[in-house]
Amino acid sequence: MIAFKFSRIWSRFQSHPCQGFFRNLSSLMAVQPIVISGPSGSGKSTLLTRLFKEFPNCFAFSVSHTTRKPREGEIHGKDYFFVAMEDFEKMISEGSFLEDAQFSGNRYGTSKMAVEMIQKSGKLCVLDVEVNGVKNIKQTDLNAKYIFVKPPSLEDLKKRLEGRGTESMESLQKRLDTAHEALQYAEQPGSYDHVIVNDDVDVAYDQLRKIVIDDIKSLSNGNA
Numbered sequence: 482m483i484a485f486k487f488s489r490i491w492s493r494f495q496s497h498p499c500q501g502f503f504r505n506l507s508s509l510m511a512v513q514p515i516v517i518s519g520p521s522g523s524g525k526s527t528l529l530t531r532l533f534k535e536f537p538n539c540f541a542f543s544v545s546h547t548t549r550k551p552r553e554g555e556i557h558g559k560d561y562f563f564v565a566m567e568d569f570e571k572m573i574s575e576g577s578f579l580e581d582a583q584f585s586g587n588r589y590g591t592s593k594m595a596v597e598m599i600q601k602s603g604k605l606c607v608l609d610v611e612v613n614g615v616k617n618i619k620q621t622d623l624n625a626k627y628i629f630v631k632p633p634s635l636e637d638l639k640k641r642l643e644g645r646g647t648e649s650m651e652s653l654q655k656r657l658d659t660a661h662e663a664l665q666y667a668e669q670p671g672s673y674d675h676v677i678v679n680d681d682v683d684v685a686y687d688q689l690r691k692i693v694i695d696d697i698k699s700l701s702n703g704n705a
C-alpha cells in the first residue's frame with residue numbers, strides 16, 4: 482500500500498513539468514524570463530496567482546531595489562533591496578537595472594542581479610511591469626518573453642477595477658487613462674510575443690499555462 486502510494490507520488494513528481502528542468506542547471510540560464518504586462522485590472526495577478534499555485538516550485542518574482550525606507554516587517558532581500566539614493570544612482574550609471582521608475586519621491590528598479598538570482602535558484606523569473614517598464618527592458622540584453630494581458634474592453638476593465646474595490650475615483654480614472662497607452666502599445670507589431678485576452682478567466686489561464694509550460698517541457702526534454 483505504502484509502496485503503491487510512493488510510486489504514484491514519485492510518478493507525479495517525475496512528470497511535473499519543472500523536474501527535468503531542475504536537473505540541468507545549465508539549461509536554467511537559457512530559460513527566458515517572463516515579462517507580463519497589461520492595464521491595471523486586466524487580470525495579471527489573478528492569472529499569475531493561479532500559475533504560482535499550480536506550480537509552486539517553478540516561478541518567482543524578482544526582488545526590486547528601492548530607495549524608500551523599509552516598512553515594519555519588511556525584510557531586506559525578500560521584500561525589497563533597500564538602498565541609499567547614491568547607491569541607487571550608482572547602479573543606474575553602471576547599467577545594473579533592467580528598468581527603473583520613480584513614485585512619490587522614491588526610486589524603484591529591477592536589477593539584472595535580481596533576475597539572475599532567481600535563475601540560479603532554479604526558478605523561472607516573472608516580471609510584472611507596466612508599459613514603460615516593458616519598453617525599458619526591451620532596450621537591455623535580457624532575453625525575455627513578453628506577454629500582454631488584455632481586458633475584453635475598457636468597459637469591462639472599469640467594471641473589474643470597481644468590483645475589486647481597491648480604487649478611489651481618482652486612482653480609477655488614472656488607471657483607465659494609463660490603460661489607453663498600454664493598449665495602444667500592445668497594438669504595435671512586435672510589441673509582445675503573446676497577447677492573452679482575459680475574457681473568460683479559465684480560457685485565459687489555459688493560454689498562459691500553455692505559453693509558459695511548453696517552454697519548460699522543451700527544456701526538460703533536452704532541447705536547451
Ligand SMILES: Nc1ncnc2c1ncn2[C@@H]1O[C@H](COP(=O)(O)OP(=O)(O)OP(=O)(O)O)[C@@H](O)[C@H]1O
Binds near residue numbers: 523526679
Ligand atoms: N476574466 C475575468 N473575468 C472577470 N473578472 C476578472 C477576470 N480576471 C480578473 N478578474 C477580476 O478583475 C479584478 C482585477 O484583476 P487583477 O487584480 O488580477 O488585475 P491586475 O492586472 O493584476 O491589476 P494591477 O495591475 O492593478 O495589480 C479582480 O477583482 C479580479 O478578480
